[in-house]
Amino acid sequence: MGLEILVDADACPVKAEIYRVAERYGLPVTLVANDYFAVPRDPRIRLVVVGSGFDAADDWIAERAHPASIVVTSDIPLADRCVKQGATVLAPNGRPFTPNSIGMAMAQRALMADLRAMGEVTGGPKPMSGRDKSAFLSALDAAVVRLNRG
Numbered sequence: 001m002g003l004e005i006l007v008d009a010d011a012c013p014v015k016a017e018i019y020r021v022a023e024r025y026g027l028p029v030t031l032v033a034n035d036y037f038a039v040p041r042d043p044r045i046r047l048v049v050v051g052s053g054f055d056a057a058d059d060w061i062a063e064r065a066h067p068a069s070i071v072v073t074s075d076i077p078l079a080d081r082c083v084k085q086g087a088t089v090l091a092p093n094g095r096p097f098t099p100n101s102i103g104m105a106m107a108q109r110a111l112m113a114d115l116r117a118m119g120e121v122t123g124g125p126k127p128m129s130g131r132d133k134s135a136f137l138s139a140l141d142a143a144v145v146r147l148n149r150g
Contacts, residue, residue, distance in 0.1 A: 001068050002028075003147050005140075006061050006087075008073035009033040009047070013128045014092045017137045018072060019045065025144050030064075032057045070143050088143045092128065094135030096143075
């Protein structure tokens with residue numbers, strides 16, 4: 001299994017950055033989504049539409065993640081599943097999910113869900129900034145270089 005990028009694509013704000021890195025290194029990219037959307041006309045980029053089933057995109061990605069995969073997602077349970085498969089997992093802001101950090105991320109997610117349920121926290125994540133996209137671009141490039149070195 002060769003190096004590839006798997007993207008949880010429905011709400012991914014860094015698709016353009018992924019395409020740039022993939023083109024630079026000649027890597028295949030698979031975008032997994034519940035609906036169709038436009039992707040660049042490039043034979044290395046493919047869109048997989050899984051339908052609207054609950055966690056259908058997550059299941060598709062998690063079943064195919066492997067140690068030569070770079071998975072891009074902000075979904076912490078999906079990140080956990082992929083880290084356990086040995087994949088390199090990055091959030092769209094460039095933050096890596098690792099075996100050492102995923103437990104804390106899962107706990108923080110559960111805490112935030114509880115706080116939202118109690119009405120203590122409202123709203124979602126802050127919008128992506130240029131700095132976040134730049135950090136993601138650097139993290140993705142570094143992950144590709146590291147995995148290419150083997």
